[in-house]
Structures are given as C-alpha cells and as structure tokens.
Amino acid sequence: MAEITASAIDEVLRKQLDSLDTSVESREVGTVIQIGDGIARVDGLKDCMAGELLEFVSSEGKTVYGLAQNLEEEEVGAVLLGDVNAIKENDEVHTTGRIVEVPSGKAMLGRVVNPLGMPLDGKGPIEAEGYRPVEFKAPGIIERTPVHEPVQTGLIAIDAMIPIGRGQRELIIGDRQTGKTSIGVDTIINQKGKDMICIYVAIGQKASTVASVVETLQRHGAMDYTIVVSAPASDAAPLQYIAPMAGAAIGEFFIYNGEDGKPASAMNPGRHVLCVYDDLSKQAVAYRQMSLTLHRPPGREAYPGDVFYLHSRLLERAVKLSDKNGGGSLTALPIIETQDGDVAAYIPTNVISITDGQIYLQSDLFFQGQRPAVNVGISVSRVGGSAQVKSMKQVAGTLRLDLASYRELQAFAQFGSDLDKATQDQLTRGARMTELLKQGRFASMEVEDQVIAIYAGSQGLLDDMPVSAVLRFRAGLIDYMHTNKADLVARLREKGKLDDALRDELTEAIKQYKASFVYEE
Amino acid sequence: MPKNRLLVNREIATYVQVLLDATQASGTTFEATSQLKEMQHVLVEHPALRDALRDETLDADARVNILGSIFEGFDPSVLKVVSVMAERHELGLIHRFVNEFQAKAEEALDAVIVDVTTVVELDDALRTQIKNKLEPQFGKSIVLREHIDPSIMGGIILGAHGKRIDASVAKQLEKTRVVLSSQRSGGER
Numbered sequence: 001m002a003e004i005t006a007s008a009i010d011e012v013l014r015k016q017l018d019s020l021d022t023s024v025e026s027r028e029v030g031t032v033i034q035i036g037d038g039i040a041r042v043d044g045l046k047d048c049m050a051g052e053l054l055e056f057v058s059s060e061g062k063t064v065y066g067l068a069q070n071l072e073e074e075e076v077g078a079v080l081l082g083d084v085n086a087i088k089e090n091d092e093v094h095t096t097g098r099i100v101e102v103p104s105g106k107a108m109l110g111r112v113v114n115p116l117g118m119p120l121d122g123k124g125p126i127e128a129e130g131y132r133p134v135e136f137k138a139p140g141i142i143e144r145t146p147v148h149e150p151v152q153t154g155l156i157a158i159d160a161m162i163p164i165g166r167g168q169r170e171l172i173i174g175d176r177q178t179g180k181t182s183i184g185v186d187t188i189i190n191q192k193g194k195d196m197i198c199i200y201v202a203i204g205q206k207a208s209t210v211a212s213v214v215e216t217l218q219r220h221g222a223m224d225y226t227i228v229v230s231a232p233a234s235d236a237a238p239l240q241y242i243a244p245m246a247g248a249a250i251g252e253f254f255i256y257n258g259e260d261g262k263p264a265s266a267m268n269p270g271r272h273v274l275c276v277y278d279d280l281s282k283q284a285v286a287y288r289q290m291s292l293t294l295h296r297p298p299g300r301e302a303y304p305g306d307v308f309y310l311h312s313r314l315l316e317r318a319v320k321l322s323d324k325n326g327g328g329s330l331t332a333l334p335i336i337e338t339q340d341g342d343v344a345a346y347i348p349t350n351v352i353s354i355t356d357g358q359i360y361l362q363s364d365l366f367f368q369g370q371r372p373a374v375n376v377g378i379s380v381s382r383v384g385g386s387a388q389v390k391s392m393k394q395v396a397g398t399l400r401l402d403l404a405s406y407r408e409l410q411a412f413a414q415f416g417s418d419l420d421k422a423t424q425d426q427l428t429r430g431a432r433m434t435e436l437l438k439q440g441r442f443a444s445m446e447v448e449d450q451v452i453a454i455y456a457g458s459q460g461l462l463d464d465m466p467v468s469a470v471l472r473f474r475a476g477l478i479d480y481m482h483t484n485k486a487d488l489v490a491r492l493r494e495k496g497k498l499d500d501a502l503r504d505e506l507t508e509a510i511k512q513y514k515a516s517f518v519y520e521e
Numbered sequence: 522m523p524k525n526r527l528l529v530n531r532e533i534a535t536y537v538q539v540l541l542d543a544t545q546a547s548g549t550t551f552e553a554t555s556q557l558k559e560m561q562h563v564l565v566e567h568p569a570l571r572d573a574l575r576d577e578t579l580d581a582d583a584r585v586n587i588l589g590s591i592f593e594g595f596d597p598s599v600l601k602v603v604s605v606m607a608e609r610h611e612l613g614l615i616h617r618f619v620n621e622f623q624a625k626a627e628e629a630l631d632a633v634i635v636d637v638t639t640v641v642e643l644d645d646a647l648r649t650q651i652k653n654k655l656e657p658q659f660g661k662s663i664v665l666r667e668h669i670d671p672s673i674m675g676g677i678i679l680g681a682h683g684k685r686i687d688a689s690v691a692k693q694l695e696k697t698r699v700v701l702s703s704q705r706s707g708g709e710r
Contacts (some may be wrong), residue, residue, distance in 0.1 A: 020696070029683065031565070043616045076615065087567045089568065090565045090566050
C-alpha cells in the first residue's frame with residue numbers, strides 16, 4: 001500500500017481545490033410533467049437535440065441521466081438510464097449539450113462494465129484514456145479497405161467453410177440452446193496472442209449467465225484482452241438498447257487510436273477489435289418497449305419502423321480501416337435467437353440482410369451430436385473467403401458444397417440400398433468429413449492443425465476408417481505431427497499455402513501415423 | 522382519436538386570447554401568469570388530482586367544483602378558463618396553454634417576466650439592481666416574479682424563457698461536492 005504523507009495530502013487537497021469552479025451556472029431548464037415506465041415527458045428544453053444526454057435532478061438532489069428521444073412541438077420525450085424511481089413529476093431537467101459517451105481505454109481490459117462504462121465487477125474505478133460517443137456515424141468508403149485478414153475462431157467447421165475476416169459482420173443465428181454463445185465465447189478464447197481486443201456485450205441475459213461467461217473467460221485467460229459490457233435482464237430497457245452501441249464505442253477507441261492512445265495513422269497503427277453482441281433480438285425487444293412507451297407507432301410484430309436502422313447503423317460500424325487510417329478493424333459477431341427455426345421473422349431477416357453472412361445453428365444437428373451444430377447448407381460468409389488462409393482455401397475450397405450435397409444424398413439414400421460406387425464413396429467421404437468437423441467446447445485448433453485434419457479427410461485417407469474412430473484419429477494425428485513432424489507444421493504455418501512438395505510430405509506423414517493407429521479402442 | 526394538430530393550436534390560442542382580454546381589463550395579467558404557473562405545478566405534482574380531473578365518470582360540474590375548491594382565492598377569470606378546459610376534458614393542454622399565455626402576456630406587458638428566487642425578500646434597491654442588470658440582456662423592461670426558498674441557502678437564481686442562471690450557495694456547494702467526490706488524485710489505481 002502506498003504511504004500517505006502529510007505533504008501528499010496537502011498536494012492532493014490543493015489540486016482538488018484548484019479545480020473548484022466558482023462560476024455561475026447558466027443552463028436550459030425543463031420540468032418533468034409525466035413519468036412512468038422509464039419514460040419522462042419534459043416541458044421546456046426548446047434547444048434540446050435528438051439523442052442528447054439530459055440530466056434529471058430529483059427533489060432529494062440525486063442526478064439521473066436520460067436520453068432525449070422524441071422532440072415534439074411543446075415537449076420532449078426522454079428515456080431514463082438510471083434509477084427511474086428517484087425522479088418524480090415537477091423535478092428539474094437540464095440539457096447537457098452532449099450526446100451519451102462511454103469511457104474507454106486499456107484500463108477497461110479485463111473489466112465488466114455497464115453500458116455507461118461504470119464498473120460492475122467491484123474492482124474499483126476505471127481510469128479512462130478517452131471517451132467515445134455511443135452513437136457514432138460509421139466511416140465512409142474512402143476510410144475503408146476490403147476485408148483481407150482472417151479472424152480465426154479456432155472452430156474447424158467455421159474457419160474451413162465460413163471464414164470470417166477482420167472487419168466483417170458475421171451473424172450467428174439459431175434457436176435457443178444451439179450453441180450460439182459458445183461460438184462467440186470460443187472465438188474470444190481463441191484470440192489469445194493474436195493481437196485482438198475482444199468485447200462481449202451481454203444484452204438482456206440473466207446475470208448468472210453473464211457471470212458464468214466471465215468466469216469461463218477468466219479460466220481460459222481471455223479476460224486479459226476482453227471487456228464485458230453487461231446490460232442484464234434486470235436493467236432498464238434504455239440501458240439494454242444502448243448496450244451494443246456502447247460496446248462498439250468502447251471498441252472504436254482502440255481502432256481509431258494507436259497503442260499510445262493517440263489517433264491512429266499510417267505511422268501509428270490502430271488495433272483490431274472483435275465485438276460479440278449477445279444478442280440483438282433482445283436489444284430489438286428493449287427498443288420495442290421503449291418505442292411503444294414513447295407512443296411511437298408500432299409496425300410489423302409491434303417493432304417501431306426504424307428497427308432496421310437501429311441494427312444497420314450499429315453493424316455498419318464494423319470496419320476494416322485503410323492503412324492510411326491505421327488499418328484497425330472492428331469485427332462484429334451479432335447473435336440472433338430464432339423461435340422454432342423461423343429465420344423469416346422480422347428481426348432475423350433484417351439482420352441477415354445487413355450482415356456479410358450467417359452461421360446458422362440447428363437444434364436437430366445439435367441433438368444428433370453434430371457440435372458446433374452449423375448447418376453448412378445455409379451458412380455463408382460473403383466476404384471472408386478473401387481473408388481465408390491460402391492453405392485452408394486449398395484444402396477446404398469445395399468442402400461446404402460437398403457437405404451440402406452429401407446431406408442431400410444422405411436423405412435420398414435412406415430410401416434404397418442399391419447405390420452405385422460413386423454414390424457410396426460420396427456417402428463414405430461425407431460421413432467422415434462431417435465427423436471431422438465435430439469439436440468440443442474450449443478445444444480450439446490452430447489453423448495449420450485444421451488444414452492437416454481436413455487434408456487427411458479430403459484426400460480420402462480416412463475413408464477406410466470407422467466413423468467412430470475419426471475424432472480419435474484427428475486428435476492423435478495432430479499430436480503426432482507436433483511431436484514428430486514439428487518442422488513440417490512450422491513450414492505449413494510460415495508458408496501459409498500447400499505446394500506439391502508440402503502435399504507429398506503431408507500425405508506421407510499422415511500415412512505414417514495411420515499405420516500406427518489402432519482403430520479399435 | 523387524436524385531434525388535428527392545427528385545431529388544437531387554435532383552441533389553445535382561443536383560451537389564451539380570452540384570458541388575456543379578461544386579465545387586461547382587470548389589470549391582473551402578471552398575477553394571472555403566476556397563478557397559472559402555480560396551477561400547473563399543482564396539477565403535475567399530484568397525478569391523482571390530474572387523473573380525477575380527466576375522469577370520464579365524473580360529470581363536468583364535479584370536475585369544476587374540484588378545481589374551485591383547490592384553487593380558491595385565485596383570479597376568477599383564470600379559474601373560469603381552466604374550468605372550461607376541465608369541462609371539455611382538455612386539461613392535458615395546460616402546459617402549452619401556460620407557456621403560450623406567458624409569451625402573450627409578456628408581449629402585452631412589453632416586458633420579460635423573470636423568476637427570481639432568493640432566501641430573503643428582495644428590497645427595492647436590489648430589485649432595481651437586478652432589473653438594471655437584466656434589461657440590456659433582454660432589450661426589454663423586466664418584471665420580477667419573486668419566490669422565497671430557504672433551501673438555496675443564499676445567493677440568487679434567475680430564470681426566464683426556459684434558461685436559468687443559478688448563483689445560489691446550494692448550487693456552489695453541490696458543485697464543490699461533485700468535484701471533491703469524483704476527482705481522484707494519487708492513491709492506488
């Protein structure tokens with residue numbers, strides 16, 4: 001503990017007294033004329049701006065912040081961001097002249113904060129390096145560059161078939177209990193040592209679920225580079241509404257500023273950020289509640305007319321900046337929960353159309369034991385292909401389509417047993433490749449290991465093996481390669497692509513391991 | 522079904538004009554603005570009263586009687602106009618009505634009404650001093666609406682046209698409290 005001396009106290013006191021402002025305060029003042037459901041109608045405030053931060057002062061002197069939403073002829077409709085019950089009719093409201101901002105900076109790493117950037121983890125105050133506006137207009141075309149660097153999720157099914165690039169927006173969609181959050185969390189865990197700052201935004205979830213995610217991240221050492229923004233179900237709807245935007249704002253600090261906290265440029269590169277929004281369906285529900293209580297007209301499924309814009313402006317903030325602007329990136333992994341697999345509902349269709357692809361998780365696959373339960377037929381990554389590692393592209397280029405046709409054939413083959421050789425071969429290969437893509441939780445694989453595993457499958461080296469032995473073979477093969485063929489793995493990692501010599505060597509190594517592999521346990 | 526916006530504007534203008542004519546005739550325009558502000562404050566402060574005055578099951582006479590008994594002693598023309606609003610279930614317009622009336626009253630008085638809050642009553646010298654200070658700012662003569670509030674502890678609060686200048690001791694202390702409690706210097710991070 002630091003020693004406190006009399007001179008230190010004197011210095012601190014002088015510093016604080018110097019910062020006292022004795023000027024007379026002049027501000028615009030309004031009055032709360034009605035309050036309820038977290039919504040306040042305010043008389044006055046003629047100069048109030050849309051989205052402006054308002055300061056509500058209760059009769060007991062407590063200050064609660066609010067967000068100006070409806071600017072009407074004679075009054076302002078605002079949502080309260082804090083203790084709703086502290087504010088009563090006739091309480092004073094002041095404009096602040098600024099929009100909602102959140103603190104950000106390196107001190108936030110490893111912390112759990114609320115959407116206003118206040119710590120929730122009891123680890124003391126956070127020294128902010130800077131503030132970012134919660135609502136921020138996404139950069140334009142000139143500032144951007146196409147997505148070209150990969151985000152490795154560590155999940156073979158995703159990295160091989162639905163690759164994600166830095167700056168991409170890839171939707172994770174599926175029913176409840178299909179492993180959506182797991183993909184997000186596993187991806188965060190896999191970013192260790194990959195120069196990526198991760199932000200996990202929990203919206204409308206149970207506090208216990210958030211606590212367990214934080215605990216998982218801590219256990220895997222992922223909190224060192226992660227910030228958790230939590231707006232649990234018990235938080236007011238406005239806080240849940242701004243949570244993803246606050247998460248994006250916290251992340252933007254790192255991409256628009258270099259390591260030294262100064263604005264990013266060609267000489268001072270910006271950082272890479274991964275934002276998981278878990279989940280946007282609940283944010284839409286919170287926004288619907290806010291809009292209905294603000295008496296905005298309901299549209300389809302009672303959502304307000306601008307719910308599309310709510311999500312599009314958030315996800316548009318995902319960016320890969322050009323080198324001139326520091327080359328930082330914000331990758332967005334929004335999560336959407338569907339009801340009974342209905343992707344044609346309002347919010348899922350909106351977010352599908354906004355994002356650069358989707359990872360679709362299906363409950364029947366999940367219960368068949370295919371985990372992650374990715375339906376490769378309708379999952380797609382529209383821009384990630386150009387960010388995929390070359391070697392992976394070489395071995396898994398046609399994998400997604402092959403597996404989709406395998407699934408089709410598999411359904412068809414159930415009707416008869418007389419199948420020609422080519423069809424039988426396709427079924428054999430498909431079954432083994434499908435098995436190869438199974439992966440447990442927290443068992444992320446490096447990209448070169450994924451390439452080796454898929455190469456073995458796609459070259460037919462697993463075809464004569466029982467399906468039940470595939471996963472054991474994969475694990476053994478990776479171990480064998482790292483122990484006995486470390487130089488080959490290293491070359492594969494360095495080169496990033498497979499040439500003929502490397503292919504031959506790889507085939508040989510796999511055959512060697514296969515010769516020693518015992519099928520039956 | 523909500524009323525046409527233009528129609529509502531005309532209704533408010535009618536209420537305002539009627540009250541202005543009546544108060545100008547009796548020379549109580551300034552007092553009427555203060556009484557309307559007080560009425561507005563009471564109606565906002567007591568949601569139960571507001572609900573009762575909007576209650577469809579209560580007949581118009583009952584609503585008017587409630588208003589009469591609560592605001593006994595108020596200017597009869599103010600009470601009458603607000604009673605008509607209550608009869609017609611239009612008390613929801615009271616905020617706009619009060620604001621519009623104040624604007625029109627200021628026009629009629631050719632002055633700006635400034636709310637002054639102090640701990641002790643103002644004397645004439647202070648009144649003149651405040652007026653002299655404010656008149657060049659607004660370019661009009663100033664009418665002071667005085668309030669006594671011991672909770673501000675000292676100093677003065679001036680308010681007009683939705684803006685407020687707070688030079689009270691309570692505010693200065695509050696600002697000091699915020700600075701001292703939120704700033705951190707030294708210590709462990």
